[in-house]
Amino acid sequence: MNFWAVSTEIFILVIMTVALAVDLVLPKKETRRGIGYLVISGLLAALVYTFGLYHTGPSMTFFDGLFLEDNYALFFKQLFILGMLFSVLFSLDYVEKNIKSPGEFYTLLMAALLGMCVMASANDLLTMFVGLELMTVSFYVLVGQRMDVPDSGEASVKYLVVGAGSTAVMLYGISLVYGATGSLDFAVICRSIQMVFSIGLAGIVLVMIGFFFKLSVIPFHMWAPDVYQGAPTPVTALLAMGSKAAGIAVFMRALYAAFPLLGGYWIPLLAVFAAICMVGGNIMAIRQTDVKRMLAYSSIAQAGYMMCGIASADAAGMKAVLFYAMLYVFANVGAFAVLTCVEVYRGGTTHTHLTGLAQSAPLLAAVMTVSLLSMAGIPPTAGFSGKMYIFTAAVERGYLWLAFIGFLMSMISVYYYLLVAKAMYRDLTPEEETANTAFRIPFGVRATVLLSVIATVGTGIYPELLAMLTNLASQTFMR
Amino acid sequence: MSEFALTHAWLIPLLPALAFVVIGFFTRLDKSISAKIAISMISVSFLLALGVLAAVISGPITMDNPLIQKVLWAKMGTLELSMGVLVDPMTAMMLIVVTTVALLVQIYSVGYMEHDPGAGRFFAFLSLFASSMLGLVISVNFLQMYAFWELVGVCSYLLIGFYYYKISAREAAKKAFITTRIGDFGMLLGILLLQITFGTLDFMELKELVPAYIWISGTGFMTVVGLLLFIGPIGKSGQFPLHVWLPDAMEGPTPVSALIHAATMVVAGVYLVGRAYFIFSALPAVMTVIAWIGGFTAFFAATIAITQRPFKRILAYSTISQLGYMMLALGVGSLTASMFHLMTHAFFKALLFLCAGAVIEAMNEEADIFKMGGLRHRMPTTFKCMAVGVLAIAGVPPFAGFFSKDMILAAAAEVSMPLYLLAAATAFLTAFYMARLLFVAFFGEVREDCPAHETNSYMRMPLVVLAVLAVVSGAWGHFAGFGEWVYFGAVQEEHIDFMIAGSSVLLTLIAFALAYEIYVAKRFSAHLLAQRFGILYTLSYNKYYVDEFYTIVRNTFVDKLGAVLYWFDLHVVDGVVNGLAKGVGCLSCVFTALQNGQAQRYVAVFYCGVIVLVAYSVFCAVRILNLLGGAF
Amino acid sequence: MIDIFSLSVMDIVNWSLHVGLAHFLLLAAVLFSIGLYGLLTKKGIISTLMCVELMLNAANINLVAFNHYRPFQDFSGQLMAIFSVAVAASEVAVGIALAFRIYREHGSIHVDELNNMKG
């Protein structure tokens, strides 16, 4: 039992328990802000620590291979931790203001993070399932954390109902795969010839559907807009970055490690769904006025882009996906930090709430614009490099039409991203002018947005660093 | 001296350009200094031109071996555009004409522009025009000629529109530019065709190449080129049907009319045909066209001139008519006659215009000749000069017009009788309407309200000089042997065919007598005549409605069509774009309508997806089984 | 493939008497379908959750049955079933809690009344 392999998870577990304990010992009326700082520092340490775990040799394993701590997993864990770190950082005020019991909130966040990390290094269906459910169930609760807003509860219920259904489907799929191969271990499944028969194939699609739900792929996406809109903004951010990225992580591992021989079976499937996502997501996002909801639809489209990378099924594609997932985190952090700040001060995230932001808080407006453009893939933001990576891989695989749809749709997406920019930058009517009061940007938010925008533009102009990291991650996995 | 002038001929156009720059940038606001600069520069050019003339007369330079200097102007790939100087007798003659008239007109303008605040601008433009015209004259290749051709066009645009606050002036300027532009279009096409056919535009090289080409591959293609080239002169020299701009151009200040629209710019067309004579003369079809267009224009314009009332407009139509003469001469193959007439005409027409200017200024901008009368008592000098001009243009010996016109008639008579008759008739009409002008404006008794008075010395001096030139230039040219000097191909010997000369002089005298009877002795009333020839009179008085016709054409084929196309742009091209945008929006509506907020609807859609995918998996399974050949 | 139409009545009787893997798979499938039907039709959150339970357990039956009838060397199937039971329990717990909250906010626990967010 090599406990170093699970050291990251243990680290996170410790943070979680400490947060819980502190929450219990603190007197009731005492502010829980301290816990936030505690979590932040802990996550920072964890982030730094994980860098030490990158390796070139054989990867550490746990539970004789059920749990694999390779660079691929590490990359994603860092991604989760980064996302979580920033979300906590920019939502300190938000939590204090809107969340009834912050202690539990932070604890649950850590639980979700733990689930993600487990997923990232899951090397068999059981571990995967457990990690997935740990994350999902925590999110059910997190989504419902705003007691003052009915939408929050509604979102939570919808998430639960649809999510439970998808869990059932996935579990059923796992059972079929198990039935076909007699094992839950990716390695064994990969070797088994039985997969090619109907049970196995049905099992694979059902498992894939489970992930499609997490990635909110059309037509398994219907929960996403409502949940994104209803959930507390930081949670929405985490749903967009963490939950999705975790899904991607384990999805790719499952496809490449467990079902590589059936590539001819699932690659076209992915390609088609990627196209559907890119088209549908972007088109549906056009008419949204609530930015959170719009981002939900755009996240559907983003899932489509990433699936293009998965569909190309080679080192280049995987690296592209890793790259994209990371820059998507940067972009989301920026956007949601701004949204959180705006919601704290103006009590909403619709276009009208964002109006005149360019005068009252130029920094926020600029960051919002840059982040959205990064999602749209406009240079010099990172999104452009990411799209180049992804679509280059796709075209090389022979999916020119996919790349074409992708580029076209990302240009269409600029339209609704620019609508947000328009709301922020357009000149105001006199009464708006008076209503548009400048507001103090808390330090957390300021730091977050600056870091995120630097990361976005920096990666866009000089992608080399992130590219090297992704190479490391993808190659050790692909061998 | 003359050698220097010859080698530095490029200075001639450059000095006025310098004047333009200096006046334009620095002394624009001080009219007297501007005038001094302009006049000094042009007079230096004039001296140089004299030097060139002397050198040409004395030196070895003839039409067949000109002096050539070239500089590279622009080069791309194999294509080299160059600018330069080509001096041969024809050039020298033109240089003299242009510099002389320009100099005199500028001196005249000092008086004429005395009270105009914009005088500085005026002199700047005049200098610019002079330099462009001189540049055109010394061109070595078609491109240079085209370039300066355009430049003189713009100068005329600027000068016609000099009184820019007058709507009529601004419209006239626009009309002049556009109309000549139509000619330039054809000319440019011709030049381009020459370029791609021969790979050069240089006159001297083409002079070698073109005949060879025609000898090898016939005249067919070159005829097209020639006709295209000739469209340019039609526009510039106000030949029918592009003559309409010239009468309107009289909106400009009178010195401008004298310099540009009588003496120099309008003859550029004639000069071009003369310069490219080695092309035209080899193309009989084109020559016929030129001849007939020239002849017809001459007659046509003369018939209009008879009935016009404004002083300058009569002169304008007479200019068109005279230009027709020159074209006719070219068409019938006598370069010498054409150039000779060009020279004499430049002098006496400038004279006439300057007199007109003096008269109109004296009459306080009253242009209608029937509001004048008896001016000979008030303005004796002007009257004398005017009379000289009239006699000259009417071709009364020994005035200049007699010799040149006689030469043209002779040449025409050699080629075709109809053309000769046309020309002779024109001569008659010319004499008549000029006499009418003179008699109506200057004879009869002075009106009591007539403000006229003799003009100041600045304006009188040029009149006298030009009058002298109008008297002597013809005789000088005739006896000094203009023919051995400016010719194409072989020198044509000069003789006065007394048959032709006599008849034309006779016609002229009859015309004078007739005019005298009508307008001075008032034996028959002009009105009666007008009613007698009702239709003809109206047609002529309304210039045969050519302008109206063009207006209709412009409205339909430019404005209406433009409106239609713009509608197309707005509603079809742009409509498609907006339509697509709207379409995407509707699609968005449709999709989002599916999202009705019902959790169970979501689950249902979810499981639809599940079913589809399971079906796909089963389908694949069956396929695989078939592949394996039913191993179950 | 098995030619279904060439089966005689006797064969079917035999098949149904000798219980085997196929029966369990069939049962699981039927359970799953019933659960799905309920999930799609039931209005109350509680009954919806019960249906979800049915579906999850259908999967569990599969796992256990496979593990029993197929010659597999380990018991990972049954292990999986146990884990899934735990997961299902946690989901239901969250569900009940949410039901309370929804009842407090809307005065009913009908899922179909929760359609404030749409479009």
Place this chain on the structure above:
Amino acid sequence: MGFPLLSTVLLAPLLMALVICFLPREAREQIRVLAAAAMGLATCLTLYAYAAYDTAVGGMQFTEQIPWVTDLGVSYSLGIDGISLPMLLLTDVIGLASVFSSWNIEKRAKEFFILLLILIAGVTGTFVACDLFIFLLCYEVVVIPIYIMVLIWGSTKRVPKEYSGMKLTIFLLMGSAFMLVGIVSLYLGAYPAGQRTFDIQALIMASQMGNMSAEFQIFVFLLLLTGFGSLLSMFPFHSWSPDGYAGAPTAVSMIHAGVLKKIGGYGLIRLGLMVLPLGAKFWAPLIAGLAMINVMYAAYCAMVQKDLKYIIGYSSVSHMGYVLLGFAALNVVSISGAIANMVAHGIMASLFFSQIGYVYEKTHMRSIPDLKGLAHYFPRVTIGFMLAGMASVGLPGLIEFVPEVTIFMGTIGVYPFFAVIAIAGIIFTALYILRMLAKVLFGPKDEHFAKYEDQKGVEVLPLLLLGLFLVGFGIFPELLMRVIDSGVQPLAPMLAALSDVPMLLGGGF
């Protein structure tokens, strides 16, 4: 590698924009002076480069190269040759002029100059980039600042500025989507995996080595044509242009019409022709036809416009037709003419827009019926209008003459029919330009304008700067042609070989 001249030219505006970010909003004076200083520096360096460029040697000079993204084969490599150098000069001159002509901006000046400098830097980058990736980076940078500038400082006339800005942005981005697909497949098709690169020279090498089949070239060229064509406002894709210019503030109109549009032509020559000669050859007749339509159709539309900016918008569409025609003829002369024409039109159009902008800034009028007899009160503006107008009419001695004649000479032998129609365009150009000038500038005094005063001080600088080039390059075209020729000469053998390839589409009209 000596002094990184091009990097300085590229980064000076960006860094200055960064500096301005930290200045207080009120320091309008300092901000605009700083912006002018940055552009002045860039312009001076460019002029130096223009003077120091060795036309005898030709090829890429002042090159800089730093490995950038290894696994995509991207390198930060800059350089200029005879084709990009005039464009670079154009960019910086117009950039400087646009800074001056937006001198009097009061409203949110800080943001304005930041965005303007970013915009200029982006355009500069596209011209100095030797690497396709860098080219793309800069290519799309420009779009977003433009949208925001139109949104804030734009003006609403026939269409609301929000609409025109969005139209412009989305239109160009749509085009660039096609282009991106083309470039990606170019990148993949040029070399086998492992030795792939975005370096343009390497791509040209690849096409010369025959790594790309004719079909591939034809397909990719079509994609590029769609992208660059819509930027160049080629006929069916032109409708963003007039609306966009009408909505945009002066500086944006100047830069957009002056240089941004030219990126399309530049890209067509740099990528379309040099990398995909066979594709170019295949589609050339189509381009020629569209070019003819551009010239006449846009001229006709301009004829009936009432708004000054719309007239210039359509006239620029019309002039781009000449550029396309020159490109389509595919010979040294015509292509030199096309490049020269891009420069000429850039100077001319931006001069026009700067003058219109000044008048609009003072009088808040732009439609022809409102404006009369400006010559009485705005003599300098009048000079500007006349210069620009006469240039676009193609007057000798001004910048447009030689390019036009060159294009005609190169074209008429290849597409006689299209060329003749296009040449007839000079008449219509004269018609609508002179009408506009006559109605707006001349005519009787209108006391209504007595209260406005003429350009003075800094406001005159755009006129002086642009007028200088307008006349200078007009009288001494060799200054311009020398450089362009050195850039086009290397293509001569390739073009010669191309002329032997039979024309597949259409045939010689």
